[in-house]
Amino acid sequence: MKIAIDAMGGDFGPRNPVEGAVQAATEFDIQVVLVGREEEIKKELERLRVPQSLPVQVVNAKDVVDMNDKASTALRKKSSSIMVASSLVKKGRAQGIVSAGNTGATMAAAKFVIGCLQGVDRPGLAMVIPTPKGNAVLLDVGANVDCKPHHLTHFGIMGYIYAKGILNIPEPKIGLLSIGEEESKGNEVTREAYRMLKDSPLNFYGNIEGTDVFSGKVDVIVCDGFVGNITLKVGESIAATMQALLKEEVGKIFASKLAYPILRQVFARFQKLTDYSEYAGAALLGIKETCIICHGRSSPKAIKNAIKIATDFYQNRVNHHIKEQILNFTMHKSSIK
Numbered sequence: 001m002k003i004a005i006d007a008m009g010g011d012f013g014p015r016n017p018v019e020g021a022v023q024a025a026t027e028f029d030i031q032v033v034l035v036g037r038e039e040e041i042k043k044e045l046e047r048l049r050v051p052q053s054l055p056v057q058v059v060n061a062k063d064v065v066d067m068n069d070k071a072s073t074a075l076r077k078k079s080s081s082i083m084v085a086s087s088l089v090k091k092g093r094a095q096g097i098v099s100a101g102n103t104g105a106t107m108a109a110a111k112f113v114i115g116c117l118q119g120v121d122r123p124g125l126a127m128v129i130p131t132p133k134g135n136a137v138l139l140d141v142g143a144n145v146d147c148k149p150h151h152l153t154h155f156g157i158m159g160y161i162y163a164k165g166i167l168n169i170p171e172p173k174i175g176l177l178s179i180g181e182e183e184s185k186g187n188e189v190t191r192e193a194y195r196m197l198k199d200s201p202l203n204f205y206g207n208i209e210g211t212d213v214f215s216g217k218v219d220v221i222v223c224d225g226f227v228g229n230i231t232l233k234v235g236e237s238i239a240a241t242m243q244a245l246l247k248e249e250v251g252k253i254f255a256s257k258l259a260y261p262i263l264r265q266v267f268a269r270f271q272k273l274t275d276y277s278e279y280a281g282a283a284l285l286g287i288k289e290t291c292i293i294c295h296g297r298s299s300p301k302a303i304k305n306a307i308k309i310a311t312d313f314y315q316n317r318v319n320h321h322i323k324e325q326i327l328n329f330t331m332h333k334s335s336i337k
Contacts, residue, residue, distance in 0.1 A: 003310050004085040004094035007036035008064045009101020011296045018044040020303020030311055031055040033094050035085040065105045074105030082106055086113040089289045096290030096310040100298040107143055110284055110291045119326040123286035124155040126162055127232055133216030137163045141282055142229040149192035152222050156197050157325045158285040159220035165316040175208035175218030281306040290314050
């Protein structure tokens with residue numbers, strides 16, 4: 001299999017995407033296709049002294065989608081790196097795509113070039129988040145601001161498959177993010193989604209509140225993209241603030257200074273748990289092939305981990321299982337009626 005990399009995407013393209021792709025090819029023996037301005041990509045490969053034996057291929061794409069471009073504008077740039085990379089996946093010349101570029105453009109290219117799985121009309125952006133009990137999946141984190149109840153139910157199905165196939169959780173518990181645990185809490189959309197999830201064959205826990213998102217109470221947290229995006233960014237902000245406050249307090253206490261060699265290990269562990277690069281990127285669930293969307297400021301390490309996730313996604317046949325479960329849900333819903 002091959003993974004297409006949007007080499008021009010992100011705040012640090014092509015430098016970081018190319019370096020991350022080279023690391024993935026070196027460490028995991030993954031075949032990567034770097035898509036972008038050929039001359040710039042080759043300069044980066046020369047800087048890194050990449051041996052010819054490494055499974056790295058370059059495909060030229062003369063245009064770049066700017067981070068501020070609208071998704072509709074990006075779709076018209078047929079020769080941009082994200083559109084060419086998506087076309088490679090569409091044609092079967094690559095089995096997945098990784099991009100740290102314009103999120104809206106990447107989602108639009110994935111949806112309209114690669115296409116959605118049968119039964120899915122709203123792909124969901126799923127992010128792995130840390131909890132005291134391991135990792136959980138939060139979705140949607142920004143692909144769909146307005147959702148209908150069946151969209152949230154589909155997110156539950158897709159998150160369940162992702163948690164099972166990628167996080168290796170045998171029977172993931174699904175929670176619906178709302179303003180209270182009671183079935184009657186929430187707006188009209190969440191109340192109807194609760195009923196649909198409850199009637200589904202999924203392992204549905206019920207409603208969870210904002211205080212439960214990072215607690216590990218459930219393995220899959222379902223919400224619309226508006227709520228999910230805010231939740232994710234608040235979590236990132238709290239983690240960064242906690243790191244800064246801990247370091248500041250340690251500096252004030254003399255005993256803590258003496259114990260700093262030990263505390264440094266604790267800080268390193270905490271930083272790793274809350275480091276976005278450890279969690280690669282967000283998987284766009286519900287399209288026909290693999291798509292991992294990274295943060296614009298992604299480091300080479302984050303790109304490398306995203307490529308590894310894309311490979312695991314493909315090898316674990318996540319899309320096949322999502323398609324199967326969406327069909328099962330549709331049949332189950334029809335039998336209830």
